[in-house]
Amino acid sequence: MAGTDLMTVRENADIKIIDVMTDLSSYAALDLRKILEDLLLEKVDKVVVNFSEVNHINSTAVGTLVGIAKRLRQNGGDLKLCHLGPPLTRTFNLIGASSVVEIYETEKSALAAF
């Protein structure tokens, strides 16, 4: 299964969960994009990204998540995010992406939303 030392992929039924364990500047965003695109190639259509270990995200990473969410929705699935701390929430809100991608407080609530 796709993943790196700092981003692992696990599953819950037909939903893939990515645990991100590094701050997301442009370099790490490349890894996140690769993992998400690999899941798309595997025909996965339900994905949750858990940000509980992340304290920073830039607009490149946010743009990647927005783009992947749109592609998953075209396949009948979706991308849901959880455990965003205040710095990440601020970035999503400033960009306006929090109205484009669904954000949940907990992983449990994100999974239940599918």
Next chain:
Amino acid sequence: MEKDYIEFKLPSNVCYIESVRVFIGKLSETLGFPKKRTADIQLALDEICSNAVNHGSMSTESGIKIQITVHKRFLELMVSDTGGKNTKNWFTPEKLAEIQARRTPEGEGGHGLYLIECLTDGHKLQANKYGGTDVTILFNRTNEVG
């Protein structure tokens, strides 16, 4: 203290930006910026460095320059690139402004300059003599120390 000056030169590769982001975070803490403002400074610098590498560099060897000036009343950061002329990703100051005008929350890109406007107390984009762009951002020091 009148002002102190720090300068970095990095290869044009995004893998080096994270280290600079961590450095500016520690410096901002040292200067007494609150935690939330430190996060803003880190994000703004990340955005302009990413733009300089991705849209203002011909190759890794082009390099970018980061100048940090600690003034008594504000922190000034300037990132300079040499321009990516003839590369498909080259962004001039004018093109950056145009991209920002077309920005939507649903879009995958074009958010960097918008974030810089939101996060800083002042910013300036200027063409430089190397054919690239100098982006300067300012953060007011109000209750900070040093």
